Amino acid sequence: MANYSTNEFKGGLKIMQDGEPCSIIENEMVKPGKGQAFNRVKIRKLISGKVVEKTFKSGESVEGADVIELELAYLYNDGEFWHFMNNETFEQVAADAKAVGEAEKWLVEQDVCTLTLWEGNPINVQPPNFVELEVTETDPGLKGDTAGTGGKPATLSTGAVVRVPLFVQIGEVIKVDTRSGEYVSRVQK
Amino acid sequence: MDWRSQASIEVLQQRAELMRRVRQFFYDRKVLEVDTPALSQRGVTDCHLENLVTTLSADATGQALELFLQTSPEYAMKRLLAQYKTSIYQLSHVFRDDEIGRHHNPEFMMLEWYRIGFSMNDLIAEVAELLTDCINAPATDIITYQQAFLEHTQCDPLTAAGRDALHQRLKQRDDTASWMQAETDTDTMLQLAFYLWVEPNLPADRPVAITHFPATQAALARLSETDDRVALRFEIYYQGIELANGYDELIDSAVQAQRFAQDNELRQAHSKLMKAPDERLLAALEHGMPTCAGVALGFDRLLMIATGADHIAQVQPFSVANC
Numbered sequence: 001m002a003n004y005s006t007n008e009f010k011g012g013l014k015i016m017q018d019g020e021p022c023s024i025i026e027n028e029m030v031k032p033g034k035g036q037a038f039n040r041v042k043i044r045k046l047i048s049g050k051v052v053e054k055t056f057k058s059g060e061s062v063e064g065a066d067v068i069e070l071e072l073a074y075l076y077n078d079g080e081f082w083h084f085m086n087n088e089t090f091e092q093v094a095a096d097a098k099a100v101g102e103a104e105k106w107l108v109e110q111d112v113c114t115l116t117l118w119e120g121n122p123i124n125v126q127p128p129n130f131v132e133l134e135v136t137e138t139d140p141g142l143k144g145d146t147a148g149t150g151g152k153p154a155t156l157s158t159g160a161v162v163r164v165p166l167f168v169q170i171g172e173v174i175k176v177d178t179r180s181g182e183y184v185s186r187v188q189k
Numbered sequence: 190m191d192w193r194s195q196a197s198i199e200v201l202q203q204r205a206e207l208m209r210r211v212r213q214f215f216y217d218r219k220v221l222e223v224d225t226p227a228l229s230q231r232g233v234t235d236c237h238l239e240n241l242v243t244t245l246s247a248d249a250t251g252q253a254l255e256l257f258l259q260t261s262p263e264y265a266m267k268r269l270l271a272q273y274k275t276s277i278y279q280l281s282h283v284f285r286d287d288e289i290g291r292h293h294n295p296e297f298m299m300l301e302w303y304r305i306g307f308s309m310n311d312l313i314a315e316v317a318e319l320l321t322d323c324i325n326a327p328a329t330d331i332i333t334y335q336q337a338f339l340e341h342t343q344c345d346p347l348t349a350a351g352r353d354a355l356h357q358r359l360k361q362r363d364d365t366a367s368w369m370q371a372e373t374d375t376d377t378m379l380q381l382a383f384y385l386w387v388e389p390n391l392p393a394d395r396p397v398a399i400t401h402f403p404a405t406q407a408a409l410a411r412l413s414e415t416d417d418r419v420a421l422r423f424e425i426y427y428q429g430i431e432l433a434n435g436y437d438e439l440i441d442s443a444v445q446a447q448r449f450a451q452d453n454e455l456r457q458a459h460s461k462l463m464k465a466p467d468e469r470l471l472a473a474l475e476h477g478m479p480t481c482a483g484v485a486l487g488f489d490r491l492l493m494i495a496t497g498a499d500h501i502a503q504v505q506p507f508s509v510a511n512c
Contacts, residue, residue, distance in 0.1 A: 007287065017367070029290035033424045033434035034408045035237050035380045037288070054364045055385070057377060058287070059459075 003061040006039040014046075014067040017054065021046045021065035021118045029058060046116055047123050070115045074107045082107065082125070084115060095122035103127045105160035106178040127178045132187050133157050134173050138164065151183070191511045195502045204492055204504065208280060210323045211300060211488075220276045220302060225265035227282060231467035232257035234452035235408065236459055239286035241295065258284035261485050262301055263409070264470045267438070270303055270481060271473035278302035280488065292430060294501050294508045298488035305481045309421045309437040312482035313398045316425055316433055319486075320396050324495040326427060329396040334419070337399055338382075341390045346379055346403060347418045355382045376405050388426065396427040409448065410436035425486070428494050435484030442474035 004015060009027040016022070022043040031037035037058035044051050046067065056062065072084035072093060081094035082104070093115060097104075099122040103113070106127035116124040138154035154164040154174075162176055164183045175184040196204070215222065232240035240257040248254040259265070262279050269277055283299045304312055310331075317329035338346045342358075345351030356378050359369040365381065372378055391397050400423040404412050407420030421437035439445055449466035456463050492504040502508035 018363075029288065029293060030384060031237075031288065031290075031293065032380050032384065033431050034235070034402075034406060034422075036374075036377045037237065038381060038384060052364065054367070055381065057368060057372075057381075060368060 001064045001066045004064050005061050006056050006058050009039055009041060014065040015043070016063040016065045017043060017045070017052075020048065021067045021123070023067070025051065031058075046118065049124075066119050068117050070117060071112050072115050073110055073112050075109065077107075084113065084122075084125075087112070093117070093122055095125055099123050100125045103178075105156075105158045106131050106176070107158065108133065129177060129179060130175055130184065131178055132173050132175050133160065135164070135168060135170050138168060138170055140169070194506050195500075195508070195511075196504055196506060200492070200496050200498070200504055201506065203496055207323060207488070207492055207495065211280060211319070214319055214322055215278045215302065218276075220278050220304070223266065223269060223277045223279050224281060225259075225262045225269070225279060227259055227284070228256040229259055229265065229467075230254070230256060231264065231469070232464050233260045234449050234456070234464045234466060235260075236452055236455040236461060239461075241284045241286050260285050261299055263483070263485070264467050266301060266303060266483075267470055267478060268473040270305070271476050271478040274305060274479045276302070276304045276481075289509060291500050292487075292490060292493075294489070294505060296509070296512070297501070297505070299485050300488045300491070301483065301485040303438070303481050303483035305479050307482040309400065309423060309435070309482055312435055312437075312484055313400070313423055313425075316398070316435070316484055316486070317396065320425075320427065320491075324491060326494075327395040329398055329425070330392065331398045331400060333401045334399050334403065335401065337387050337391070342382065342386045344382075346382075352379065355379070358382075359385075376403070379403065379406075388429070388431075391426050391429075393428050396425055396432070399424045399426065407439075407448075408434075408436065409439050409445070411439050411441075423484075430490050430494060431487075432490055432494070433484050433486035435482065437482050438478070438480075440474060440478040440480060442471050445474050446471055 004013060009024055011024055013024045014021055022045050024041060024043055026042040028040045029037055030040055039056045039058050041054050041056060042051060043054060073087050075083040075085050081096055082100050084093045095115065103125040108131050111128050111131060114126040115122050133156040135154045136157050139152050151163045151165050153161050154168060155161050162181055162183050164174060168174060168186065173187040175187050177184055238260045240260055243256050245254040245256055261283050262281050266277060266279060279301050281299055282296055284296050288295055313331060320326035335345060335347050338344060342355060344354045352375060359365050359378060359381060401419040402422040404418055404420050407422055410420040410422035413419045413421055423435050424431060425433040453463045489501050489504050493501060496504060498504050
């Protein structure tokens with residue numbers, strides 16, 4: 001893998017730090033009146049998800065990370081792996097529980113997810129921003145209530161639990177924002 | 190297309206007004222305005238400064254001529270000082286390669302001035318007056334580099350033990366350990382320590398002059414006659430921004446030649462191209478430069494403070510992103 005000089009740093013560049021592939025979020029050059037310049041860099045560690053700051057000496061090189069992102073459709077879970085497919089090449093990729101992590105509860109068959117691969121292996125699965133899921137369990141609630149009150153918990157077909165307005169019933173399909181885990185609307189089926 | 194300026198018309202008006210005030214400030218003090226060329230046949234030797242370079246296709250004798258866009262008008266102004274022995278100032282565009290950031294644009298405006306017969310402290314007092322006069326800054330605090338380190342890190346940067354302790358701490362920090370382990374350049378280590386521990390803790394509500402930098406960071410300042418570990422160099426910080434850098438000027442031609450040579454040794458150690466020393470500056474010093482103090486102040490940063498801007502592009506008509 002190529003090395004990158006701090007001069008090439010920019011948002012989205014993938015580098016190795018602390019033995020882990022990382023993505024640069026922000027890069028700022030700082031320089032005293034006379035003397036060495038530094039790059040203050042905010043990075044996201046792609047496996048642990050941690051965001052940390054690092055200060056590099058400007059002009060130094062840092063090892064690049066062999067990281068690619070693929071848009072793949074979710075197929076099924078065989079109990080151990082979650083299988084995804086490239087809709088154009090039909091190539092399949094299997095991600096383990098560590099890579100899937102929290103995304104598990106938002107995986108809907110045929111939905112296109114973003115998979116991050118490090119040296120060919122999936123390390124992260126990003127579900128679509130919005131998914132549609134069926135409500136499998138929730139209190140019957142009161143008729144005629146509006147969305148204004150605190151709502152009630154509802155369990156969805158994937159096992160995810162979200163707060164929904166009181167009028168939402170079992171069997172209905174709802175749209176959820178996977179970034180916040182919040183109910184967006186009911187979906188007419 | 191991003192053809193529009195990021196600076197508002199109000200900021201451009203303030204920019205014009207600030208230039209007017211600066212000129213008035215020096216006119217009132219009978220300091221001569223000069224405008225030396227942006228181009229020079231010699232560049233800067235400082236290891237951490239890079240000129241932008243251009244080539245004249247043919248000079249008066251028909252030869253191609255490499256020309257350096259000036260990183261500061263210092264050398265040219267010093268030649269005028271040696272020749273005419275009068276205080277001078279300049280507001281000019283300067284150019285630096287590899288410098289882009291919130292407080293950096295490769296082309297920016299420098300306010301630089303030299304005062305005959307002034308000591309470092311006299312000049313700090315005058316910078317403080319200018320800050321009050323031009324942007325209503327409160328009185329300037331003065332603290333030595335050593336004192337600032339002692340206050341904020343409890344380590345003395347002028348002793349080997351203090352520097353070792355700082356280095357150890359940097360080796361243990363998660364955000365710097367990866368390269369600090371192998372770092373052998375003491376000044377790089379000190380500059381990082383200053384940036385991480387001293388700079389963020391300087392008072393922001395008033396300007397602060399940091400004085401007496403280590404002799405190894407003297408740049409073009411004279412060394413102190415009472416303590417040769419330090420140079421008569423100062424920096425001004427205000428609202429978290431490094432605003433100005435000044436010296437009790439080195440006027441000894443032989444010492445200046447040594448500094449050029451040391452700069453080039455450092456360049457070689459950093460695998461950077463060596464630079465030919467400016468022999469015209471050396472000749473001027475040989476002729477005799479009067480005792481003086483000089484300072485360079487980032488005009489755009491001054492305007493950033495005056496307007497509360499958080500990026501230099503907001504106070505320049507155009508920046509490198511859309512020039």
